[in-house]
Amino acid sequence: MPRTAERLDEKIRARNIRIILDVATEVFSRKGFDGTRIAEIAELSKLPKANIYYYFSSKQEIYSTIIAHLIAGWDDALSKLRADRDPADALRDYVRAKLEYTRGNPRESRLFASEIIQGARFLSESDRAHMRAATDKYVAVLDQWMQEGRMVTINARHFFIMLWGATQFYSDFEPLACDALHRKTISAEDYHVAAETIVNSIVGGVIPSCSTDKLL
Amino acid sequence: MPRTAERLDEKIRARNIRIILDVATEVFSRKGFDGTRIAEIAELSKLPKANIYYYFSSKQEIYSTIIAHLIAGWDDALSKLRADRDPADALRDYVRAKLEYTRGNPRESRLFASEIIQGARFLSESDRAHMRAATDKYVAVLDQWMQEGRMVTINARHFFIMLWGATQFYSDFEPLACDALHRKTISAEDYHVAAETIVNSIVGGVIPSCSTDKLL
DNA sequence: ATGTAACCTGACCAAGTCGTCAATTTTTAG
């Protein structure tokens, strides 16, 4: 049955792979690559350890699969930044989209952060090139806004780093965010206020309507 | 020799403990608690593994010692924020001090980030309470500035999170920062531009001199 | 010199690590 049986074959296969990757994402995001034991993934998956190795040939293959998969999810928020849009609107949508993504995918976000902290050992060169290209593309959008006088002249690359860092914080460093906000958990409303605060602070300082170019 | 020999005894002791903690900080910051093997700490320390256990009774004791030690280093940057200062000056000094600290202590910064990502399992309640209190204290300073009309009304807690996230990024996620900036390493000059960019963006949006309160 | 406290360390242990494999059970196509 090489062809016709694909549907149900894939159902069992797909289901188990999904469960394994789902659980592995959680564990890897908490323990990092070296700290993760596949026995723990097996337990939480309710599968015997050997069954994990039926679907994946090694711990690194599981890890790399997850990394490759989540890279694909990063571009959406950045797509809000188009040169023909109003800078303030575009940046507001970007910050909101970025926070929305990190809120909806905290484990993926944390796993990525963990991978970077550990030296980006398993982030492929093509993935990094992809991210560099994406950054360059949107840096160009900001630079165009600056040339058109629609935005204060700043270093666009550092500006992106600032936005990235500010938005990542809520899921990656959730315990700290909870402490800072006096919360047990970060609610959707908190994410909303976060977006408002970031946007009100940053956009107000970036948009030339208040001409703070030479404030310092 | 219970008293008189303390100097040289302490020299050997202090030196080895320093080396161990120094190496352990690097390894822990890269691998996290679970991923770190004390055999690796021993190798990099050029000490036999058993000698590590002569000075520390367990892996967790080494880890907790480092955590407790670095908590003490956080307050300095925040001390720049005093209510009687000019908000713009104070925030600028704060951002600079924070970036300077993270630049000079990247391993500690990374280790702390790693600990938080992994769920803050070894961050003591007293340490967390200390950090909460420090946040509250400086949130009050910002709130006072807002009441006095010296600062736009925003959520001070989210504002601190934004600053924290933006400044941590350069050391914690150095590979990403390098990619974004097209650098092999982040130089002192890059840190300087980072501070300028953050300050120019944020202060400009926060200081009411440009009255952007109702921009959105 | 000598005694003693501090320091050092090779060898060891029980438990856990990743990954393998042969044997079995389940699923599916025809």
Place this chain on the structure above:
DNA sequence: CTAAAAATTGACGACTTGGTCAGGTTACAT
């Protein structure tokens, strides 16, 4: 049904883990 493909699994091996310990060496006060 049957046969084969897919999925499952307990047991296992080679190695590594955190941690121990007995017996050694070094440093120093007297």
